[in-house]
Every structure is written in C-alpha cells, then in structure tokens.
Amino acid sequence: MMAAAQAVKAVMLVMTVAVCRAVPPTAPSQEELSKAQNYLSEFFSDVGVSAPDTVRRSSLDSFEDTLRKMQGFFGLEVTGQLDTNTLAVMDRSRCGVTDVARYGYFDGQPKWDKTVITYRITQYTPDLSQSDVDATIANALKLYSDVIPLDFKQIDSGTADIMILFKPREHGDFAPFDGEGGVLAHAYSPGEGHGGDTHFDEDENWTLTSAGSNLFLVAAHEFGHALGLAHSQVQTALMHPTYQYVNTVGYKLPDDDRQGVQALYGVRVSSDQPTAKPKPPPRPEPEPVPDRCNRNLIFDAAASIQRNLYFFKDGYFWRRSSFWGGISTRKIPSVWPGISKVDAAYEYKRQNTVIFFEGDRYWGIRGNTVLPGYPKPLSDFGFPSSVTKVDAAVHVSFISRTLFFVDYKYWSYNERRGKMDRGFPKFIHREFPGIGPRVDAAFENGGYLYFSYGSTQTEYHYQRRRAIKTRLNKEWMDC
Structure with a gap:
C-alpha cells in the first residue's frame, strides 16, 4: 500500500536522485555542513537540525539520526556521516515536501466531493503548441479517470476547480519558482481557493520526449497531488518524490499510485462489473485542530x-x-x-x-x-x-x-x-x-x-x- 511523505499542502516536483553506495567520508567543509543542515531542516525535520560542530551532544545525535533517515530514504548506505554521495543527493533539485512519511495523504485526507472536475489552462508554454499542451494535460488526467470514478472537463473561461498556468519566478501564490533546473512545478491539494491549482515553472524546457522536462510525467505527478495524494516511498511509483523519465507510450498508473487514489475515490467499474471500493488504510481518529482559515483567526x-x-x-x-x-x-x-x-x-x-x-x-x-x-x-x-x-x-x-x-x-x-x-x-x-x-x-x-x-x-x-x-x-x- 502507499507509503507517502508527510502530508502538507503545496507540492513541487524534483529531479532524479541516484541510488548508490556511499564512499568513505572525508571531513566536510563548513559550507557543506551548512548545506546539510539546511537540507535536513527543510525535508527531514519539523523545525530543523544543527550542524554537528555548532551544537551540544544532544543536537549532534539529532543531526546524525536525521541524516540516517535521509540516507535510508534514498537508498544510500546508512552511516550518519556526511559523505560525498550523500552530499551529491542533497545537491540535486528536488521537491519541497518533507520526506519523513506517516500517511499517504494530506492532513485531513482532503478529496473532491464531486464527480466532474473542471480545469482551465490560463497561460501556456511557448515550448510546445497549444494543442500539444491541451492533449498532454488531458492524457495526464486520464491516467486517473481510467481508474477512479472522476471525470475531467476543460473549460476556457471562468474559475475552474484546477487552474493551470506556466509562469517563471514569482507567479502570485507566495511560492516563487527558482529558475531552470530547480523546482519544476507544484500543486495544491483539493479544496477551495487555491485547492487543486497546478503551476509549472516556465524557466524549464518543456518537452514530450526524454529531453528537458517531460510535461506528461510532471503533470501526472502534480495532478496526483491535486487529487489528494502525497509522496510515496515506492521508487517505481509516479508519486515518488524524484523525477525520472520513463517511456510514456502506453503508460498506465503504477499499482502503488492506483491503490492510493482508489482508496480515496473508489474504483471506476464498467457496466458489467460490480461496484467496489477498497477499504481505506486504517488511521487514528483525527483530533480537533483550530481552523486556520477562520476569518477571525487570532494567533497565540x-x-x-x-x-x-x-x-x-x-x-x-x-x-x-x-x-x-x-x-x-x-x-x-x-x-x-x-x-x-x-x-x-x-x-x-x-x-x-x-x-x-x-x-x-x-x-x-x-x-x-x-x-x-x-x-x-x-x-x-x-x-x-x-x-x-x-x-x-x-x-x-x-x-x-x-x-x-x-x-x-x-x-x-x-x-x-x-x-x-x-x-x-x-x-x-x-x-x-x-x-x-x-x-x-x-x-x-x-x-x-x-x-x-x-x-x-x-x-x-x-x-x-x-x-x-x-x-x-x-x-x-x-x-
């Protein structure tokens, strides 16, 4: 069943991470320690960890333990030491969501409560023709409509459930892109307002091949987030937090992703099949949480x-x-x-x-x-x-x-x-x-x-x- 990264609301896609065996470590520089501290703070800790030469023993243990989590997640040799292969993984462009997984869905397990989801592309990329973009987006969404009882409809005006655009740098949502080769795209989980909206970094080279960033694969990953899926630790899953090109001819949703999205929405069945819905994975009863969207919200x-x-x-x-x-x-x-x-x-x-x-x-x-x-x-x-x-x-x-x-x-x-x-x-x-x-x-x-x-x-x-x-x-x- 789906093993996913920590549930959070906004999601960004990433580049390929190599799986390899660590070489014996050499003493890292202060710059490398600082880089590692920032990386682990961003992706493997709730508030961050400190580099080992700047903290007491208790925090050093926390740094090493967190580093081991990161190494295990990416299939590296788990040493707790800042070796060259670990630094190489940290140097890769990647997703902005933490990789410490607990559930396969976002906080509160949000999902669309309708059977027809509208989408609108408000700004296109000049890298591809408009017709190619339309067809590719439709095919990426079809991966999901083939296996769950949702249909997707493109509209040309007004506000859609999923608003899609291609734009570089600052684009109006407090999450600016960082230029070519870094964050490729991000999407919001289902909900009102920005919920489901999907944005692509126009500084990337969007293609339909193995060169540049393949729009079909990136869009399919992001639409998984727009439907409520977080990241998966299954390396062959579409929702694994690393981008790597695969042949898109005849591409179908991998089993891990299919099981996860069907647990949210049920199974699309043909007229001669009985309706079935897999039992969702068990999880603790959620505790009441303050409403962060309350207009009268007061911070402590x-x-x-x-x-x-x-x-x-x-x-x-x-x-x-x-x-x-x-x-x-x-x-x-x-x-x-x-x-x-x-x-x-x-x-x-x-x-x-x-x-x-x-x-x-x-x-x-x-x-x-x-x-x-x-x-x-x-x-x-x-x-x-x-x-x-x-x-x-x-x-x-x-x-x-x-x-x-x-x-x-x-x-x-x-x-x-x-x-x-x-x-x-x-x-x-x-x-x-x-x-x-x-x-x-x-x-x-x-x-x-x-x-x-x-x-x-x-x-x-x-x-x-x-x-x-x-x-x-x-x-x-x-x-």
Whole structure:
C-alpha cells in the first residue's frame, strides 16, 4: 500500500536522485555542513537540525539520526556521516515536501466531493503548441479517470476547480519558482481557493520526449497531488518524490499510485462489473485542530525559525515553509515534549537557539531538542515580578535587540549584554504608530516586522517606524 511523505499542502516536483553506495567520508567543509543542515531542516525535520560542530551532544545525535533517515530514504548506505554521495543527493533539485512519511495523504485526507472536475489552462508554454499542451494535460488526467470514478472537463473561461498556468519566478501564490533546473512545478491539494491549482515553472524546457522536462510525467505527478495524494516511498511509483523519465507510450498508473487514489475515490467499474471500493488504510481518529482559515483567526504566537514561519494556536502550530509555501500542522507536545502551549517565541541566530514562552517560564530550543536547564523563570530576562506572561516577542537582528510585548507596553532586551535596555517599558502605540495598542504575536520576514493584534496584522518598516499595510492573519494560511 502507499507509503507517502508527510502530508502538507503545496507540492513541487524534483529531479532524479541516484541510488548508490556511499564512499568513505572525508571531513566536510563548513559550507557543506551548512548545506546539510539546511537540507535536513527543510525535508527531514519539523523545525530543523544543527550542524554537528555548532551544537551540544544532544543536537549532534539529532543531526546524525536525521541524516540516517535521509540516507535510508534514498537508498544510500546508512552511516550518519556526511559523505560525498550523500552530499551529491542533497545537491540535486528536488521537491519541497518533507520526506519523513506517516500517511499517504494530506492532513485531513482532503478529496473532491464531486464527480466532474473542471480545469482551465490560463497561460501556456511557448515550448510546445497549444494543442500539444491541451492533449498532454488531458492524457495526464486520464491516467486517473481510467481508474477512479472522476471525470475531467476543460473549460476556457471562468474559475475552474484546477487552474493551470506556466509562469517563471514569482507567479502570485507566495511560492516563487527558482529558475531552470530547480523546482519544476507544484500543486495544491483539493479544496477551495487555491485547492487543486497546478503551476509549472516556465524557466524549464518543456518537452514530450526524454529531453528537458517531460510535461506528461510532471503533470501526472502534480495532478496526483491535486487529487489528494502525497509522496510515496515506492521508487517505481509516479508519486515518488524524484523525477525520472520513463517511456510514456502506453503508460498506465503504477499499482502503488492506483491503490492510493482508489482508496480515496473508489474504483471506476464498467457496466458489467460490480461496484467496489477498497477499504481505506486504517488511521487514528483525527483530533480537533483550530481552523486556520477562520476569518477571525487570532494567533497565540508567531516566529521565523530557520527561514520558515511558525504560527501557534491552542496547543498546535502551523509551519509555513519558505521554500515551497505549504502549510503543515502539528501538536506542540509531539515535537517539544513538556511544552503544551506557546505564548511567544523568537529565534536568536547568533546562538542558534529558539526561545519559547509559556506563562511565567521560558525554554531554550535547538532543533527538536529542549536544551538542558530549562524551563527558567521570566525574571531571568529582568522582568519585574508583576510580569507573569509575555504576549509576543521578536528579535531585530540589525540592532541585536529582542522586543517583548506585555499588555500595552514593550521592553527592549540587549542580547549581547544579556540585560534590558534602560528607559523601558514604553507604550506600544507611541513607539510603533499604526499597529494598535497591543501585540498578540510578532515575527520578522523579508526585512519587515509583522505585528498581529486580534485577527489583523500590520506589516511594519522598523527603520522608518512606519506601518506599510494591514492584512488578516489567515492570509498566511493558504486559504
């Protein structure tokens, strides 16, 4: 049955990964260690791991264990060492979805609740004729309609269930492409809004042959995601997270992919066959999760951690990857045991540490590991005894200050000196005009600070002390 990568919402296709035996390792350079840290953080860990020469023994073990997972996934010799063949795999262009698998479907097992799915191609590639693109897209969708009771209909105007386009770089969905040879395409799982939408990187060379990127194979993979399939660890499966060309003449959906999509939608049968539907694979009853698409969504906390955005709410967190823009959902204690809720959070990169606040205590985190000696009392930061909870925190790196927000005031903490700056606290509305009287959550992204108060959020230019624009919190949630 289908073994798939961790369920997440936005998906991107990848290039071929060789399966080979590792050669004896040589001492990796600092650049290679950094590359490995970023790779494992992005694809094999919920919050990331640290390179071994920058962390304590507990995090070193986490790095090696995570590296072993990655090596096993790709059929490499499992050594836990950063050898040349492992680095070669990391150098390949690849999918933006993590490869740590649990289920074969996305969170909540989304699927289309209709039998006719419409699609529309709004922008074509000049690499192929429009008629060739139309025929290829139709044939890729036919792989699925041949085996499940869904039909696909192309429309030429209006909004379709699956909107398809070819466009380079930034194309309007917070997940810009990266140029030729990197990410080939991505698709969203079934649902409203962006759900099912499929985008192809126009910087690629789209073909119908073994040269360049074969549109039929790439589209067929992406439409699997648009129907609700995540990645499979079966190397011969269409949904395996590596692109490799195969002969497309007479191509049929491989067994692993067929079983997975039929478990979602049932089996297409002819008139002389009895209707049958395979029993879906067993899975635990889902626990209630906060509705991230609620227009009135209020964050408990938010933080930018190792280039990804984390949003905390009622014991859960949503992780938005900077690489592919998708959203994953986890319970806080499942990643950081002993922490049930996060009131505020920030990352201090100079020490490779993340600080979580809950009530009158705080924790130091590195990767998935709670550092020894925690939790500690808020008073260690220099707060008066009257402060029993931090509402929000954000680190401003170019001044090496962390800003703490409590009720209607804020403090400025000098990280290098390890003490509060003089003259604080100050009133928020006086020092940060335009963001409101209080702050529920704060984070840095792309050089701007973002302050949430209630269900709205203000983008803020710190140097100019000016509010740029406001948005709803849920606009970060791919709704």
